[in-house]
Amino acid sequence: MTEEVAQNNKTFQVALIQYDVQIGEPDVNADRVLEWMEQAVQHDPKPDVILLPEMWNTGYALTELQDLADENGIRTKNMMSAFCRKHQVNVIAGSVSEWQDGKAYNTMYVFDRDGREVSSYSKIHLFRLMDEEKYLAEGQRVGSFDVEGISAGMMICYDIRFPELSRKLALGGAQILFVPAEWPNPRLAHWRTLLLARAIENQMYVVACNRTGQSGETSFFGHSMVIDPWGDIVAEGDEREQIIHATIDLSNVDKVRKTIPIFEDRRPKLYE
Numbered sequence: 001m002t003e004e005v006a007q008n009n010k011t012f013q014v015a016l017i018q019y020d021v022q023i024g025e026p027d028v029n030a031d032r033v034l035e036w037m038e039q040a041v042q043h044d045p046k047p048d049v050i051l052l053p054e055m056w057n058t059g060y061a062l063t064e065l066q067d068l069a070d071e072n073g074i075r076t077k078n079m080m081s082a083f084c085r086k087h088q089v090n091v092i093a094g095s096v097s098e099w100q101d102g103k104a105y106n107t108m109y110v111f112d113r114d115g116r117e118v119s120s121y122s123k124i125h126l127f128r129l130m131d132e133e134k135y136l137a138e139g140q141r142v143g144s145f146d147v148e149g150i151s152a153g154m155m156i157c158y159d160i161r162f163p164e165l166s167r168k169l170a171l172g173g174a175q176i177l178f179v180p181a182e183w184p185n186p187r188l189a190h191w192r193t194l195l196l197a198r199a200i201e202n203q204m205y206v207v208a209c210n211r212t213g214q215s216g217e218t219s220f221f222g223h224s225m226v227i228d229p230w231g232d233i234v235a236e237g238d239e240r241e242q243i244i245h246a247t248i249d250l251s252n253v254d255k256v257r258k259t260i261p262i263f264e265d266r267r268p269k270l271y272e
């Protein structure tokens with residue numbers, strides 16, 4: 001059996017923390033997120049990977065980011081590294097507002113079971129409808145990482161409207177896409193349809209964690225989702241705060257890619 005096949009027999013337990021982010025309250029959010037993560041690791045079976053939502057430290061307190069955003073991500077790194085080491089779990093720390101070189105970014109960090117930071121990715125598509133482009137700087141590169149030998153891609157919220165990004169990640173070897181989000185009403189149909197499409201067209205797992213609750217005039221619907229490479233929904237949250245636990249079985253990626261071999265049938269010379 002090749003190493004690649006052996007890796008694809010891997011199953012993971014994932015836990016998505018569908019949390020009600022408190023706008024402009026990084027201390028409160030840090031305490032609450034830690035409580036939720038402590039609760040997540042008590043689950044049987046214990047999660048291998050925890051995913052948090054987008055901008056969970058400050059929410060969209062965009063006008064206050066100079067004061068509130070995490071300076072060089074230090075607080076997030078310290079908190080998550082310690083938690084990962086303590087519980088021997090991988091954490092995809094959603095995204096946080098981060099302050100770097102005089103600019104704010106919307107940045108996703110990943111930590112392994114030993115608390116090492118293994119990757120980071122700053123959102124490259126800024127969402128004008130929520131004024132992101134006025135207050136945040138764009139990331140300049142795509143993001144991927146290996147989680148226990150399996151390649152995974154990183155996208156943040158609005159990024160899922162850009163299929164060329166997920167296709168690039170899939171062509172680069174990603175078998176799972178992790179997506180933290182703050183995706184509000186009234187666009188639940190868009191959220192579900194786009195996530196399903198990204199899973200089906202790339203024959204990959206999509207693991208997407210959306211926040212819930214109310215922030216000013218804006219309400220968020222949760223509906224965090226785990227979708228398999230065939231497009232079947234493995235787990236989906238409702239509108240309440242909750243932890244969504246699911247098993248993902250990487251052997252399904254190979255099975256679906258063999259059944260309908262889209263990566264062999266592509267005609268890139270005609271459309272790239």
Ligand SMILES: NC(=O)CCC(=O)C(=O)O
Pocket residue numbers: 054127130156157158159161181182183184187190
């Ligand atoms: N935080 C975001 O990127 C929101 C994206 C969104 O709501 C959309 O419709 O796209």
